[in-house]
Amino acid sequence: MDELSTARRLSAAVLAVSNQLSVPEVLQTIVDTARELAGAQYAALGVPDDAGSFAQFVVSGVSDEVQAAIGPLPRQHGFLAVMLRDPAPQRVPDIRADPRFHWWPAAHPVLKAFLGVPIITGDEILGAVYLANKPGGFTGADEELVGVLAAHAAIALTNARLHARNRELTIAEERARIAHDLHDAVAQRLFGLRLTAQAADVLLDRDPTAARAHLAEVTTLAREAAEELRAAVQELRPADLTTDGLPSVLRKQVSILDRAYGGSPHLTYSDNDPPELPMAARTVVFRVAQEALHNAVRHAKATEVRVTLQATTTSSVRLEVADDGRGFDVEPTLRAGRSLGLRSMRERACAVRATLKVTSTPGQGTTVTLEVPHA
Secondary structure (H helix, E strand, O other), X not given: OOHHHHHHHHXXXXXXXXXXXXXXXXXXXXXXHHHHHHOOOEEEEEEEOOOOOEEEEEEEOOOHHHHHHHOOOOOOOHHHHHHHHOOOOEEEOOHHHOOOOOOOOOOXXXXXXXXXXXXXXXXXXXXXXXXXXXXXXXXXXXXXHHHHHHHHHHHHHHHHHHHHHHHHHHHHHHHHHHHHXXXXXXXXXXXXXXXXXXXXXXXXXXOHHHHHHHHHHXXXXXXXXXXXXXXXXXXXXXXXXXXXOHHHHHHHHHHHHHHHOOOOOEEEEEEOOOOOOOHHHHHHHHHHHHHHHHHHHHOOOOOEEEEEEEEOOOOEEEEEEEEOOOOOOHHHHHHOOOOHHHHHHHHHHHHOOOEEEEEEOOOOOEEEEEEEEOO
């Protein structure tokens, strides 16, 4: 690959970090670019979890069939673990001959020449990029090139972490607001109850009719206080698909997102009381809705997002998430493999025999429609 082609591929990977793609999409772009530019047969990027495994492990050069045969995500051992503890890049001519090498599953490709570059922000190692099997071995130039890509992976992971923290803070602030409103509203109702009850007590002997009117008002105030309390508790309590049902969980999700994003875009939800689905189908509908909402509020630059859940005349439940955002070309995006979100939604739909349709046109918004059989 000539210098101009290398620069273009590197530029595309760097731009992916700032193009508001999802973190998995950015990491996949970085891994694919590292493998191509370094001339490696295989590449991977691992982000550790706190349980000795990996929260994310993105690969390039390994088919889906081989990945399935290898099994679950790897544990933090051997060179995988070395790269998560040592901030120095590692280059070895044959990983199998290094004493730090442990083992790999039977279906795992045989690795020889190895290059590992940690993903670092400050003094913290966020993960590592792994490359293997370059004819003639890896060079210092390869190490430098992959180091640039690892630095941009660090930016993507750090931004994702900050976004998650900001979202948690926003939701925490929203819960605090609800609690404050609850205190004010219920306290006011209870104060009114006390005054009205005292007035009824004063009037009981001299004006029974007026006393009964005040007691009727006490009943009304008590009912309103109970309704406000119930509504606030429902908002504070985390939604549960099993106990709350799909419509309620979707309604709460939309409401929280609408407030968390300050009403920009404005999100609305409606349903026609569709029949309850099996738990697996409920989960798929909710996850597809989450993915579609994520795309709408994060990437589409929409002003309106509508979520609809309804029963159809063909014994199915239809979810529709429609936005008026910038849209995109669906088929070219799928063919190029640039949207892990679309792929994930389709895989979830297939798992419950559902039908997924994504319609979108640049500049004219996007509509995600999922139909799940309930009979």
